């Protein structure tokens with residue numbers, strides 16, 4: 001399956017979520033590869049650091065720009081999960097990845113300003129749907145204040161109700177220093193001995209991989 005972590009906006013936690021999901025999956029012995037389509041190469045640098053430091057399992061990260069549709073289809077035949085990191089703008093990479101992805105996760109920060117960037121993502125999903133009818137798209141609250149404030153989640157859900165193509169994920173990724181430390185150290189938070197952050201990534205993966213389990217099994221069989 002192709003899991004696209006994409007947003008029109010930068011600095012919302014796309015690469016952090018992509019790297020952490022990949023490390024979590026690899027740790028569960030899932031055959032996973034990252035395709036980094038962002039010239040900032042956050043995921044590619046992360047994988048390089050991780051592999052140089054000798055952390056196991058190794059994370060394979062390839063880089064590709066432009067139209068990534070064919071590359072993604074090819075990788076999806078060879079890996080069980082392809083995690084795509086698509087840069088912070090309405091780009092060819094983002095559009096071509098949406099056209100072939102099974103699942104789109106759009107990280108949003110729990111602020112009005114970020115939520116206002118959602119119309120573009122909703123439109124991009126709408127444009128892709130005729131070619132990619134099985135695409136499912138979710139917004140994920142990212143870097144949310146670590147004091148659980150139920151109101152902010154409710155507000156996001158209310159705002160998202162206006163967008164027919166985007167549903168709010170149940171799992172909220174909170175602002176935690178361990179996400180920054182892990183990324184710099186070539187680790188996923190699941191490897192950092194921080195139970196709450198580990199649980200967030202595990203829950204995020206569970207939320208989507210259980211949903212996709214049926215179709216993944218179909219692909220495997």
Ligand SMILES: Nc1ncnc2c1ncn2[C@@H]1O[C@H](COP(=O)(O)OP(=O)(O)O)[C@@H](O)[C@H]1O
Nearest residue numbers: 010011012013014015016143174175176179180
């Ligand atoms: N949940 C989080 N908690 C704390 N810091 C985070 C979190 N997610 C991302 N960051 C930090 O915020 C910055 C931007 O995150 P990044 O994943 O690179 O965003 P994007 O890929 O959307 O541009 C990085 O310095 C990253 O370490």
Ligand SMILES: [Mg+2]
Nearest residue numbers: 014015038042
């Ligand atoms: Mg990034």
